Amino acid sequence: MVMENKKILLVEDDQFTRELYEEVLKDAGLAVYTAIDGLDGLNKLKTQGYDLILLDVMMPKMDGLDVLRELMNNPPPVKVGPIVLLTNLTNDPVIDAAYGLNAKGHLVKSDITPGELVEHVKKYLQEPDSESNAS
């Protein structure tokens, strides 16, 4: 599978985490776009479609769940692409809420290494569901 053309939007407020994830995903050959909080992320989602969105939960201005809710209530004119939640808690109750709001999956940042992040992202991109959103 060719990763070069895949567009990822990474919505994460912690600068160090964001820049590191951006770096390792770029090293894996993906086109990475970033947003620094929920509102920034939502604006970017309204203007173009992505192959995968990594969405942090606890963020200033607008948290991850609010972004999901907004996308569900007011779907933007462009295709959104599958959303994977980035959380910090293994059993965060927001995960259940997120699945009800069309999240495709979730990753626990403190449990995974950057290498594992790349593996997970690749797996999500290969799933048939996300194929339809590619292009």
Added chain:
Amino acid sequence: MPLFRQKLFTTTPKTKDTIQALWRLEKIILDTLDFTEVVQKICDSVLTELGYLKLGYRIIVLTLVDQEKGLLKRISLSQTPEATRAQMASTIPFHEIEIPLSAKDNLLIKTLEEQKPNVTHYWPEIFKPVLTSEQALTNQKAAGIKTSMLFPVRVRDKGIGVLIFSMIKDEKEVSEAEYDLIQGFTDVVGLAVENARLYTSLQDTKEKLETANIRLKELDKLKNDFVSVASHELRTPMTAIKSYLWVAMNKKGAELSEDMKRYLSRAYISVERLINLVNDMLNISRIESGRIALKLSEVNLNELVNEVTEEVGVKAQEKGIRVIGLNKQIPKVLCDKDKIHEVLLNLIGNSLKFTQAGGTITVDFYEKYPYVFCSVRDTGVGISSENMSRLFTKFGRLENSYVAVAESGGTGLGLYITKSIVNLHKGQVTAESEGLGKGTTFTFSLPIIGTDIAQKLKDEAPKETDKTKDLEKTSVNFV
């Protein structure tokens, strides 16, 4: 005053009428428990209930000792026009007339100390040194009082105050029956005051305890909230450290020296430990505040053990340790499968940490109604008897095991969590070792399905609510 002398120590009422009257008074006073009400009733009941107004009695005053301040205080007085007049005439308000216990020439203090009744026609005797003689006489005149009889109020032979009966007649006009009743009544007053004091202080204590209890609950919630928030906040930087260290060690095209690899790897292990520690603290906070629900089902422990041994198989092989799950015919148990999975992982993981290459870890079962016991036996370093009691406590890490723990990323909380989970299931965890170098056996019990204890577990286990959460990934990882 022949009558007074004669009756001094007679407390047994003479006539049936007196007994009945006393009984009525006692009932009125002892039925009430609130201190303020009791002391008011003491002063009013003789006048109103027994019609002593008609017999010339006008003012009844209760004084009580304040031991701390060394004062005899006016506590309550009858609600009569004479009492009101005396009060209005007085330059000092009634409740502020406090006689020092050292004022030996005051007749009230004398009555209290000698515990014998007294009588006076001259109010300065019962108001000095607080009021001047002129002031006391003005009050007496305003109230129109001729004679005041003073009776000591006692509890268990201890003087606690003085009851003053003021009349518009002379003491010679007091009948034997009247005197009898007043004497009997005074005996009851001591008891009533004592009861009311105890009750009121009990009420006070109860209220204070309730307040303290509410505060404790608030504090407990604050503590748990703090642990939750703090662990959330700690995670972001810890995740960043962990991730950057990982990248530093795994960056393509940047070869690291052996030393550098060791430094980074130790930093990485340490931050993992930190993350585990935060997870374990969250878990403990949740267990202790009842926010861990049990999803109970009927579980075949043999199958569960096989799953876990498979899971740890690779790591065990790397370390050269055999892990054997003995298959035995045992009944199913009632438990939360995921949580007992954690328990097994923790116990086997613990054995892996403390067993040398070539060693063996054996998981065995036996049934002892109403429980199934599951044991994890290793051939590892063992535990000295003096360390046994610290095993299951928070941070109860054993001195000689620190190095092994540091290398393995343990937190010192794993066994405490294990014990908490098993206890939630109404089971027990125990450890046995014949001493250092002789291996250790951990055993835990779970209720067999269909037993009384299983039913009790079903009834009492924490149920899932919107407040309950699951366990964070526990400290069982084999770096």
